[in-house]
Amino acid sequence: MTIDRRELAGFLRRSRDRVRPSDVGLAAGPRRRTAGLRREEVAQLAGMSADYYMRMEQARGPHPSPQILASPSSGSSAPDDSPRKQADLMSTPPLILLLSGSLRTGSSNESVLRTARAVAPAQVRTELYEGLAALPHFNPDDDTEPLPAPVAELRAAIGAAAAVLICTPEYAGTLPGSFKNLLDWTVGGTEICDKPVAWVNAAAAGRGLGAEATLRTVLGYTGADIVEPACVSIPVDRGTVGPDGVITDEGVRERLGTVLARLLTPR
Template sequence: MALATGTQILLISGSTRHGSTNTAALRTAERIAPDAVTTVRYDGLDKLPAFNPDDDHDPLHPAVADLRQRIAGADAVLLCTPEYAGALPGAFKNLLDWTVGGSQMYRKPTAWINVAAPGRGLGAHDSLATVLGYLDAAIIEPACRSIPVARETVGDDGLITDSATREQIAGVLSAIADHTRRQRVP
């Protein structure tokens, strides 16, 4: 749970790839989060069953129940996903499909990072915007950023070594924390 004065951000990578630069961006976010920010990285993408509306009822599959519980418990969600075949990868779209039947994403402060090279990943971004709009997620525009991550800037520990990139990721976390703090003020 989030601290009374802090912000808990759920980090969700749309990649199942071991050496993913998307996941590296979120691992780095975990490491460099400001003191008032708690990050929790979701790692169950590959454990979710294929979405079937007939199965979207209690009792939910344990992996789906865990996903929804994590979203509900977070103050905000930060997404980072690759693009496959011009859109969201299937496993990540499956995750998003499982959120449709629950209310956890409704008005949930949400941001995204696009780590693709400039001019790339636009299909995934457009697909993500469509789905998040359908879910009525509260997009934190100042925290949505394109932060290209070159594979060679990811160390053996899975963290980004480039200081400028790390600063940009820290800026995303700060923008999310600022947004959630403002939302708490009556």
């Protein structure tokens, strides 16, 4: 679906001005300077970063992705502009994008993320990214519009998410090359900038620290907002992984639920 950026920007501004906080269950508060919603409120309700929403409303940045066009904030499928309709559209739960740094089928990292998806509460959506193997080798010459399709899809997925949770193995004391390649493709975009990001280290106690250190460094270059309380080590016992790839250990499941909650907690 194609939509004119300026038309979308105008629609978003008008819709935000019309919807009252009470329409979406928010308190107006004594210091509110506008009767409508704030940008950050729309972004949170729509499950995207405030920066991404602001760029949409200002008609700048990349063309809105299919995920964004289908999101509550765009209202692109709305049959009318009524405040009640906009309020309904803005009630979609926030989305957490799950990124695995492993290409191995059935890896512990994938199991951690599948379990996170299984324990996510009803008010949180999750999406497991599965395009790692399709990404081309990073080449600055290709980091221009139009982007390679797998790269555009990756950036759109990040842009549509309210937060990102990573689980990656360590290889030769650092990140696997394929996952470092994924991160390299995020540097040239702004989708991950200021977005809450955390990771789970699924390796045995005392291992995987090299990968964590590299991940922290690279995320610093991207401008991601690292949520320290949500960055944890949860060693995975392969004997607790079911045939569906989901971990059955209740302690692990509880800790992953806490990670998701911390990742989305306003700070």
